[in-house]
Amino acid sequence: MGNYIDTKEEVKNHLFARVPLIIINSSERERVERMFRELAAEMKTSIYYYTDVKQVVSLYGNAKKDVDRDPMMFVQDLFRKNRSSTFVIGDARRLSEENAFSREVLDTLYLAMETSSTLVLVTPDYVWNRLAQFGLQVVLQYPDLIERESLIRKFVGCYGGKYPIQWNEHDIYRAAMLLSGFSEVQIDNILVSQLVAHKGLKKQNLLDLTRQKSRLYATVPCVEEVQVKPNLMVSGLDNLRKWIRERKQLFFIEDDVLDEYGLTAPKGILLAGIPGCGKSYSSKMIAAEWELPLFRFDIGAIYDKWMGESERKMKDALTFIDNMAPCVVWIDEIEKALSVSDSGNDTGKRILGQFLYWLQESSKRVFLVATANDITALPPELFRKGRFSEIFFIDLPNSEERKVTIEQYAAKCLHMQFSDEAMEELVRASEGFSYSDIESVIKEAAQFCILNTDVQMDLNKLIYFFNQNISFSSTNPETVQKLRKWGRERAVSASIENKQEGSVLL
Ligand SMILES: Nc1ncnc2c1ncn2[C@@H]1O[C@H](COP(=O)(O)OP(=O)(O)O)[C@@H](O)[C@H]1O
Ligand SMILES: [Mg+2]
Structure with a gap:
């Protein structure tokens, strides 16, 4: 609805019906003028079009008249002399309330009714309701x-x-x-x-x-664009990456095709998992893979002490996001902003309600990537069908994933490659390490090399660095256990599971 062809058809029907007033809601003067020029040719009738700059132009044959007086006098004259004529005011102003001009327009509408003529007002603004009652309103949306x-x-x-x-x-x-x-x-x-x-x-x-x-668009403080390098280095997470590659085509497909199959474009994913395993990083990976801009939405920042302000800010933020479509929107640690306890906190509940409604109803191509560290704090409504397209669990990298991660970071930061046997030792030394743990160990080794130019980095030294590092999983085994249990029951694995490591999900 509201595209050029449909709007033109609608206006044509109103003109045939000789409705005394048509209000066209649009700020695109040139586009509306073109529409009336086409209508005049199709209906083989003269349509007069007025703007302050161009004065009166006949859109069928291009006759031009300068009206240095009030254009309404000219319109009234026209309606009296030629029954069933059409006059368009291309830049209607001062019509949102009762004033001398709007009253004059009102008088003209009575005349239009008597003479079966039509007055068209083109304006992006609200029109005084006594005028609006005379006719029909048509919205011309921006180009589809x-x-x-x-x-x-x-x-x-x-x-x-x-x-x-x-x-x-x-x-x-x-x-x-x-x-x-x-x-x-x-x-x-x-x-x-x-x-x-x-x-x-x-x-x-x-x-x-x-x-x-x-x-x-007026920017909103809680949504900011994040720059993403196009050649982001991602290791592991094969299942998640496969899903993302496959859904890309669906995300960009035309509405008609989706409608034909009763489908909607992928809405987003929720990523839960062990810290340092790429939840936040994945949002960048997706934006890079789909070649879309990435916006970070900080829901926590919309909370305001004044009554109703938080809801208004949330509405502004969601409108801004919709206007930025197509894009990827990333909400980091969503549980921090959306966990609502049953006891009180009405603002929190309303914000959650607004967010869920938007998630379900928005038809804009916005792909949401939400990450969560503490999934137990998340409201269950968030998991209902139709909200997220998929929920992924990101585990500690398995041996194959650690191998790829070590290879990639060692090549990039140390300019080193290892034999298969050396790699086996490194994979063993990195047992229980997250992607981010591996990255920081290798970067530490690289810093050491820069500061000690006389020392050559080798396998043993690198293993020493690994042994020095204490991984998150070794200091927080219960947290890891709890997260894995949840992941196995509620989510899809982000990795293609390694058969030999049947114990990946404990
Ligand atoms: N799969 C991965 N491949 C390569 N590097 C990764 C991967 N996952 C995480 N990293 C590195 O670890 C850092 C921290 O990861 P992050 O996504 O912030 O973890 P979290 O899961 O806690 O959000 C990233 O900035 C990136 O440098
Ligand atoms: Mg994170």
């Missing part, structure tokens, strides 16, 4: 995906010969996805500024399109 695609294709066609343009059909589709929530003029301006800034349209600048978007 198909319109955006064709706008971008037209733009590429227009500048393709003059500038290097690397965007293929797929990139045009992605750009159209990213440019949701913009008017036609804004899309054109953004594309021109990209073209000038980068001397062409390059693939690697696609994400800049959304950067423009976060500048456009």
